[in-house]
Amino acid sequence: MFEALSFPFIQNALIAGILVSLASGIIGSLIVVNRMVFLAGGIAHTAYGGIGVAVFLGIPIFLGASIFAIAAALIISVITLKHRERMDTFIGLMWAIGMALGVVLIDLTPGYNADFMSYLFGSILAVSQNDLYFMGGLLAVIVLILTFWYREVLAVSYDSEYANLRGINVRFFYTLILVLSALTVVVAIKVVGLILVIALLTIPVYIAEKMSNTLYMMMILSGIFSSIFTLAGLWFSYEYDIASGASIILISAVSLFVFLTFNRFR
């Protein structure tokens, strides 16, 4: 086990796991309290179209995925404003079209044989130095933005109608939360893959919600739980030679089950 820590790719994986866990703990809290889980799913799957475009054009994967994810976030923001009652239909559409586009473009890319499963289920052991900069930068941006606008984000999340009456630009903050979610989803795809992203954004958050009196406490606890699950999942995957993304999610799910059982009989 410990000799594994000397490999650079394992070190990168551990750092990436912690950075992404902290980001997804913070943003996952916002997604859960704003009831945006399905939206985040839509964004994750739409991002796959961006991965396809990036592979096809030979540009960095994070760039392609980020552009698609942000575009999806902006479209959702507009739909929420104009056709709220049709929201689920539109998100379902984006979800499927994004995936289809990604699959077709990767098929069309000449000589591309890379394992496209890695985007569906994560490839944390293939994290590069540049990926780490992107993850670290995103976490820093998230922390800065939320420290500065915490009270506005809290007000919009808790009671958007009232926040609007107090002169807070609800649309701006709603869109901001969506865009930050989109970017977090993109980095989380690297760790657990786009199919499992939702679990990473919700399971630790759900446990933290039950134990928190305030939103920032929920964010901190979610980040900590998420880090623990991710590191435990990585160890599990290394030890038994199984897929890392799925290990992380299963460890989280088992922890949730234990927590709920314990909570019930307490």
Next chain:
Amino acid sequence: MSIIEIKNLSFSYDKQKILENINLNVEEKDFLAIIGPNGGGKSTLLKLILGINMVKDGSIHTFGEVPKKNLSKIGYVPQNTNVNTDFPIKVIEVVLMGHIGTKRPLFGYAKEETMCAMGALAQVGMEKFADAKIGSLSGGQRQRVMIARALCAHPQILILDEPTSSIDVDGQKQIYELLKVLNSYITIIVVSHDVSVIMKYANKVVHINKKLTYHDMRGQNTTTLNQCNHFCEVELFNKFREVK
């Protein structure tokens, strides 16, 4: 000058007429009750006064200006405070939302803001619960917190939408007693179904069902309790007819 002046106001969603030719003046320190059936336009009228919906036909002036200009002078307590009770937020944070966002410090809340919020909580008798999670309160306690949030901005008018619709009888009475105290220096507008309760407190009653019917309750014996101490709404409505 009336602090709210509504003249020849009509409003429709799409093609459906919700309000028709409404005229209403609210004076300082009025306690106005707005009653009427569901879908009769009560909440729409509130949204127009609060500037959430735009006036197209007729006019509304609050403090002599269009509603958007004077939002800071109006405190609002929305309907249905029982939603989102899982939300991890402390009572004091909910109250702090009441401050206007303009003079905020760079991070978090200013000391004066927190003190003001504690003061508002004390006014509604909830200061002991400042650090409690909002979801752990009863419906009536939560409603008082929402009133504190509205009071935080030192409003001259307090507007409440169905404040007691999901609260037990004791809680309702506490809310109305609190409003009565506040009414000594704040104008109060309450939308309510609880006709029986509100009659004891309001000095003006308007009934809205597309059109507005006005009842001045001053000088009226509104404690319409009959011999078996039962409040009879039929007697009350008969009384309305006399007032008209």
